[in-house]
Amino acid sequence: MQAYRARLLRFSPDGQPLFDEDGLLVVAPDAAGVHKVVDAGPYREVAPRHAQVPVRDFPGRIIAPGFIDMHIHFPQTDIIGAPAEGLLPWLENYTFPAETRFSEAAHAAEVATFFFDELQRNGVTTALTFCTSHPGSVEAFFTEAQRRGLRMMGGKVLQDRHSPDGVRDETEQSLIDTEALIRKWHNQGRLGYAITPRFAPTSTDAQLRGAGELAAKYPDTWIHSHVAENKDEVRWARELFPHARSYLEVYTGFGLMRERAVYAHCIHFDDADRQLMHDTKTAAAVSPTSNLFLGSGFFDFEGARRLDMRHGFASDVGGGTSFSPFHTMLAAYYVGREGQTKPGLSLAPSQLWWRHTGGAAQALGLQGVIGTLQAGTEADFVVLNPGATPLLARKTALADGLEELLFALIVLGDDRLIERTVVAQPQA
Structure with a gap:
């Protein structure tokens, strides 16, 4: 098992955004070696349930579905x-x-x-x-x-x-x-x-x-x-x-x-x-x-x-x-x-x-499999750096709420915003 701490963007099955300013994503491999989400949510709530799981911190970053x-x-x-x-x-x-x-x-x-x-x-x-x-x-x-x-x-x-x-x-x-x-x-x-x-x-x-x-x-x-x-x-x-x-x-x-x-x-x-x-x-x-x-x-x-x-x-x-x-x-x-x-x-x-x-x-007929970071889904995700460029850093720091933050990333973002892409089945 592995846990990742960062700002965390997920989605409910009906498309509602869920955002934690201090979040924790916990994943573990299944029998086929595909990492799946075990738990996700606010760090203060999720961390006590997984006290023995090593945590990788991404300060200032956002974890979101691939x-x-x-x-x-x-x-x-x-x-x-x-x-x-x-x-x-x-x-x-x-x-x-x-x-x-x-x-x-x-x-x-x-x-x-x-x-x-x-x-x-x-x-x-x-x-x-x-x-x-x-x-x-x-x-x-x-x-x-x-x-x-x-x-x-x-x-x-x-x-x-x-x-x-x-x-x-x-x-x-x-x-x-x-x-x-x-x-x-x-x-x-x-x-x-x-x-x-x-x-x-x-x-x-x-x-x-x-x-x-x-x-x-x-x-x-x-x-x-x-x-x-x-x-x-x-x-x-x-x-x-x-x-x-x-x-x-x-x-x-x-x-x-x-x-x-x-x-x-x-x-x-x-x-x-x-x-x-x-x-x-x-x-x-x-x-x-x-x-x-x-x-x-x-x-x-x-x-x-x-x-x-x-x-x-x-x-x-x-x-x-x-x-x-x-x-x-x-x-x-x-x-x-x-x-x-x-x-x-x-x-x-x-x-x-x-x-x-x-x-x-x-x-695509893959609901419940990918795309939301809900528990049980495959753990394909990205680590975003909202300070990847000077203008991004300035604009995202001024964002008032989730919608303004996401819109700033959409308008100003490109491949530089993607700090890391994590695949649920790591390359051998």
Whole structure:
């Protein structure tokens, strides 16, 4: 057992922030070697219950749950900031050429190593991740995640049409490869497999149908794709699937909407789409830096709240412009203020934080597992230094209450704020 003393941020299961100016987090490994929270709360209350447990002090620091990124592309690490007129030209000119290189095992392994270094440097301890259409990219992703003891989900991209040579796969073989990878990696330690059609326009009906059959056969896997990101993409989907009421309904027609199904973006929705998301327990991965960068549009937070649609935050690297959860949360705040049908929605700082931690865990079907630092959850956490820069130190010292403190960290924070990232299953 080990205890950590610092200012302590946790969340209740329903998303209420719990903050102790002098807190104690007590963790212990389970039979599999995964450290879980045994106790947490004010030091004066928790310490007497664990008098024999060694305590590590982090004076002036804040311990908080590790961040959860609901949608990211590890093969796109090197194309952050690539200029383009919009989503579809960006895919053609940058994304597909970069992903072609992942047929090379050495390249995939090298990028995976850098990718995980960058995630952990930014305090991200769990991510739902696109690989490429090459099975070797999935092997590189899971091998490195397993070596680090991380809770990660990912999968081979399915794209058997409207894709260039080098990334386009073959329908039957793509499904054979997917099932083999599920059997090899799903539920191995803290790893989970995500069945990953790129997006409906790049898969034939046969491939989408096969993906749905695998999702039914392996119901605790994830499903991961894109929907309604860009108006040109929406028009294209309408042309390809004229019998579907909406782009989103294409996926439900193939059995690809259920709990643990996650669709990135979900911008160009109506209330019928949001209701379908709610009814099927499907979640949206909100990617504000990517949407702003590519000019795709604004996620409707008010609509999601009104119809109780599951959602959480995502970087969407490389369309997204940063691995930093602070940049994502700040961009979401901008979108909430300016990008709604009725502008002026103010997302509370603690709720921005919740959507990148415990709320993201709920959206992923991992409630009670990660994201809150509640007793029994896995002890992935970050140690934050609110004095990491002179301006941060000055601003956080002036904060009047938790909301002002968290907002200062969101507005002014970046990777320098992350002093340490602690993973529940330490690297061997």
